[in-house]
Amino acid sequence: MTPRIALAAVLLAIAANPVFAQSDQERLMPDIQYPETKRIDVIENHFGHEIVDPYRWLEADPAHNADVAEWIAAQNAVTDDYLERLPGRDILRKRMTELLSYERYSEPPIKRGSRYFFTRNDGVANQASLFFREGGADVDRLLIDPNLWSDDNADALGEWSVSDDGKLLAYGVQTGGTDWRTIKVLDVETGEVLEDTVRWARYTRLAWVPDGSGFFYSRSPEPEAGVATSANVTNHAVYFHALGTAQEKDRLIYSTPETHGYLHIAERVKDGRYLTIYSTPGTNENALTVVDLEDRDWTPRPVVTDWAAQWTVFANDGTKLMLITTDGAERRRVVSLDLAEDEPEPVEIVGEADGSAVLNDIALLGDKLLITYLVDAKSEIRRFKADGTPDGAVELPGIGTAGGLFGSANEDEAFFVFNSFNAPLTVYRYDANDDTVKTWAEPDVPADLSRFVVEQRFFRSKDGTQVPMFIVRRRDVTEAAPTLLYGYGGFGISVLPQYNSLRLAWVEQGGVFAVANIRGGGEYGQAWHTAGQRLDKQNVFDDFIAAGEFLKNEGIATRSGLAIQGESGGGLLVGAVTNQRPDLFDAVLPGVGVMDMLRYHKFTGGALWSAEYGSPDDHGQFSNLLSYSPYHAIKDGTDYPAILVTTADADDRVVPAHSFKYVAALQAAELGSKPHLARIETRAGHGGGMPLDKLIDQHADMWAFAARWTGLEIRPLD
Template identity: 50%
Template sequence: MNAAVQPGPIAYPATERGTTVETQFGEQIADPYRWLENDVRTDPKVAEWVAAQNAVTDAYLDTLPGRDWFKGKIAALMNYERFGVPQKYGSRYFYTRNTGLQNQSPLYVQDGLNGERRVLLDPNTWAQDGATALSGWRPSPDGSKLLYMVQDGGTDWMIIRALDVATGEKIDDDIRWAKFTGLSWVGEDGFLYSRFPEPEKGQDFQALNYNQAVYYHKLGTPQSADQLVYATPDHKERGHGAAVTDDGRWAFIVSSLGTDSKYEVHAIDLTQRAAKGWAARPLVTGFDNAWNPIDVIGNTAYFVTNKDAPRYRIVKTDLSAATPNWTTVVAEGEQPIDGASIIGDKLVVTYLKDATTRAAVYTLDGKPQKDIALGELGTAGGFGGRAGDPETFYTFTSFNRPGTIYRLDVNTGATTPFATPTLTFDPDRFTVRQVFYPSKDGTKIPMFIAHRKDVTRPAPTLLYGYGGFDVSLTPGFSATRMAWMEAGGVFALANIRGGGEYGKAWHDGGRLANKQNVFDDFAAAGDWLKANGVTTPGGLSIEGGSNGGLLVGAVTNQRPDLVDAAHAAVGVMDMLRFDRWTAGRYWVDDYGYPSKEADFKVLRAYSPYHNIRSGTDYPAMLVTTADTDDRVVPGHSFKYTAALQAADVGDKPHLIRIETRAGHGSGKPTDKAIQEGADVLAFLAHWTGLAMPPAPGDAEPIMSPANRSSTQR
């Protein structure tokens, strides 16, 4: 058993306090820790601060009882064979597979459904620390070649490469400065991708991302020879992505202004390239609604849109007509459409019903055929495939069930397992339920609650939320969450406003001037859990990442009395300067513009960095970030933590854990994910009184001192 955590305040590293004060709309805004915005890779002073903070945090975490237990439990729960959803190209099937504890999942290929699988790419051989990942991949239409993206150290910058599938030999291509891009083949010897201009030296992790453009690269040629396909230099803020239809005839350029689901769409007839080049004609203009391409059959293009349908509908138009004439194929219903694809000669449509997946098959004319049988409280994903081929694959998962891969024939409705995980735990020992609770304004909010079935009394609870960017949180398996439940804790997920669980109105209800609803919804979830005997008095921890890190910071400031322990991961903490780095400028769709007075007043009211309440007792807090996060730059977390440590907010620990060679989350190697999960859970368990089951040889459960005495609370 680890040594007990000693009571009393922590001696935090000294942090220089600057004198920066700026006047914004008549208010004096102090920013004493602005120097911590600098890139840790290039500023020795920031690097020293990071090292000093990590030393204090590591020393504290080393004393936590249960840390080793959580590390072992998370590793055991992750140690099972897991597969990605197969994709079929030509006669070949491509999918990822992890044997259990591999840092990265290799990509496999097999010839035919019953063929022998072989490793095509193993990213575990790319870096000694396991932090270089396979981020995305796309086989060519006949399955003979493969495009893939390399992600190093968690950065959003991708390197695009290609190989021959039969031989596994790399094709001599190396595409740089790609970010936020898909991969779309044009024939078998070239592809479309999106990239930004090369940033100034030393600014690749800081500079704003402007002037994204779509390029065509022909295999075997240098990147300098790539053809510019689509760009808007007069509108540098616009982002552009490309998607080629399965028949290879059309390319759609989908343009956006930010993170909001409002697009313009242009179409390129690829059969006319010799005569017209990359001539793009507009299909949708105005950035007013979502327009997500499904595919094209003949000249008929199918899209999912929320134009005149806040919960989405499926429409079609004839591309041979001079002017698009959109007609409804599948009308808007009570449940928002979450996705659609054309498989064989059918439409497969997925819906969200109270944040769980439903799926159905329609004819291409929109006539309902059959529902796809899924579990009750879970998430299904995948459903990719081709027109003319009735075969598709999908995965189904829930909080207590890792993903199982199924093969579906949409013509017959026959479903057969493709890959069923062999687990190290019994899912039936756990229960998952959904409740609906009232928020401050009376709005009913759904919340999932999961725990061991034998946990029948109030228990320390971990409440998770996000609440933004039209992102829907649905049930899914996490070894870290399962470890919390294995220890006897309760896990709760609140589907607060700002997400996409109920369509456009739900998203709009939690953004811009309505952002306070998000914090109210989350606080109301905590109040409900305490009032209804789910959690113990003093046993509520909260957690969120990215926009969810902002959520945790804001709710902790507003309701420190509610929260007993908090984990804010890679959070957006300075709401007055978020739009000054990398992808931050995109977020104005949800947050507003700090440079506009009306938006500034809203942002100023909840910005975590600017609203720490000195003189108020705060819960224990662990902030986590990474040195190479170029999505939400770590300066957000650095500044917030420095301000929290300097404020008079009580003696409970307010620490920051800064991962090295990691970014915003994607591509993180398994060993780092296990260690981070153990650190976070041990911290939250200690400050909520969660007692881990005894390890072999222990006479009693591993109890935190916080559970034995109130003097450290």
């Protein structure tokens, strides 16, 4: 869990793999006839580099361009034909469905008034539904079932927020995977959906005023007709919607028209007096503006005006804000800011932890602070008195990830979740009066989790940096086995131990699953992140390559059995390392990846990523981006591993053109005989809100593809 602010190889020889008879080999390796992809004459000169971009026409929105839509259909037809030939795909799909068939929660409950609100999936639904419990009752009452919103269940519940008294719910409707939201309001007691409708919300939180008369949200201007999918994120602003009024009357609270590329996210802590507005140009660092809701004028007051540190408010005591920050502590500390002062200065409450521990989550509970720390990418919850004095620790069930802390200064209970690779997500209630942790909601998973073991290993990267890795396998798998390696490495996002039924299906078959906690993430704080940014991005790739070498050299992965997977920024990762070391990897699964590093900033929110990647409009950064851009750095004439690219036609976070152009370039190059295919989902976006059946189908295809090229035999389980 992260702080709230913050956003397979060479073909195996028949003799070495007797599972495949010759007839199987011919059936699985047909002469793939890729669809013909037209080339157009686009040549540009950037800082002395001649850049050829023959597939730029694939940047057009497929919803409004027949040529691109036809190309997608042709690619999917070839890919579907190939995937249908793979053994084990149906076995994986069936087993994944079984593994997900249990009642599961995705987050701790949020208490408002006497009611506890939470999302839950009954195990077979495509989308999780929203429920609440009244007081100490054990009966869950259904509030919202998004499975009723569309025939294909591609519409999902987005952000949601409950008024202080627990009587009203504002919620976002996510249609077909898009980042755009339509906000509706529901009466909790009656279940009636009110007439209030707010459109074109995007990258938003929802924050009620104390009296429940309305809520704050963030949105961009309504895009021109037909360009919503590709519309840039500009003129983002915070508005207030008063219940019972038309959206046209919504009050503008905060915007920065002079710097129209910033994001502005509004929040209000439980029982809080202040609206807090976090502004960022796309970095993890932010400016901070507050609005005193007891002031009738609601005048925004700048508190932090630069982007030198991260500031996140988690509570307030009168005029004092309580925050976590990287100001003076790259692994975060806890401070207060007194707004009664003209120029408030931070007063430290809990200093930066010793060693490498990173403050990752926090809650104020009565007169105590509960703080989650990451220690070598594993969670600890430490307890402090309100003045910052250490006060012991909260015992966790094991090694894994804890987070989602919710509590209040006026209460003696807090909730958090815990899970690990071999421990499903469980909701716990902490009682501050007697310092006890009790289970609030525990799943009953359809798997014997005692069969699996998790270990943490450390390896050295190219420059000698020590990097942690988690390895998950079946207890009886003691020799080298086909291995699936996952990574991300960007935006300060930590990849932590988490239970995942889809990955468990791979491990059940005798495969190994590994996670490399490479630089660019936040596992060791701000320095770990910045070591993988901009001109230092190659560190991320070096770390991941070293992880692959470690797995093979240590006899964890078989010599021809290493698959790699990453999504979004992780899609960039696996695309880049495949170009740099095509000999090392045996199957490659890039999902919704950023593949054209020279034009990423021209689509949707891409310009916000320049702080992470560097700007293509800067000479030095352009050359660095060109050196690893997956679309541009393909090594023609080199034997490449098998590659299955996954994306979705409605992705408006990382537009699918990235993957389209990358696949077209792969298919046009001489890269050996292994398949280089595109699996393009419809009525889906960047991953959030994807229906469960589509999620299962996609992962069954990916794991079957990886199994084929790593030598993992998929068998029915006993």
